[in-house]
Amino acid sequence: MSSEVKITGIPSKDIDTYWSAVEPLLKKATDRGTDYLIVDLYEQIDNGTMQLWVAFDDKEILAACTTKIITYPRLRVCGLTHIGGKGMRDWLRFEPIVSEWAKEHGCSHLEGYARPGWLRVLKHWATAWTVIRKEL
Numbered sequence: 001m002s003s004e005v006k007i008t009g010i011p012s013k014d015i016d017t018y019w020s021a022v023e024p025l026l027k028k029a030t031d032r033g034t035d036y037l038i039v040d041l042y043e044q045i046d047n048g049t050m051q052l053w054v055a056f057d058d059k060e061i062l063a064a065c066t067t068k069i070i071t072y073p074r075l076r077v078c079g080l081t082h083i084g085g086k087g088m089r090d091w092l093r094f095e096p097i098v099s100e101w102a103k104e105h106g107c108s109h110l111e112g113y114a115r116p117g118w119l120r121v122l123k124h125w126a127t128a129w130t131v132i133r134k135e136l
Contacts, residue, residue, distance in 0.1 A: 005062065007097050010052040015045050022054060022064035025084040032115075041066055041082060051101075053094055055085065062086050065094050069105060077111040078102035092121065 010018050019042060027038045044050040045066065055063040063085025070077050078098060099110060112118065112125065119125065 005055055005057050005093065007053060007055045007093055009097075009101060010045075010054060012046055012048045012052075015042065015052060018052065018054060018061065021061040022052065025061070025064045026066065026082050028084045029082040036082070044068070050081065053098060055093060063094075065098070067098060067102075069102075069107060070111065075109065076107045077109045078105070078107040079111045079113065081113060 023038060023042075026041055030036045030038045030041065041050065045052045049068065051067045053065040053067065054061050055065075063083065065083040066081045068079045068081050070079050078101070080094075080098065083094070095110070102110060111128070112122070114122075119127065
């Protein structure tokens with residue numbers, strides 16, 4: 001990504017303006033799991049349950065990320081649920097912007113749902129727990 005890359009949150013009312021560009025980026029992430037289909041992301045962003053973030057330059061949208069605020073009994077976190085796009089190592093540029101937004105919305109932590117390989121990139125993150133799953 002070039003130095004002119006900007007990262008911003010997209011209001012849910014504007015999702016249709018951006019969806020055709022971000023859908024293929026996020027679909028790669030939904031295709032790797034079974035918890036969400038791409039239509040689920042659209043619906044949750046549209047109704048405000050999830051937030052959409054985009055990284056773009058003056059030519060195109062380069063990456064997209066979704067977040068969801070989760071309130072546990074003793075903790076409020078901002079979960080980074082899906083991310084996709086070009087220049088994976090540059091996606092870390094989402095973190096400070098999302099972190100600030102999360103603090104403004106009462107979150108004390110960021111939480112990510114990722115394959116173990118992400119820990120090679122996110123060196124200052126720690127494994128809080130491991131999710132294992134068996135299909136019935």
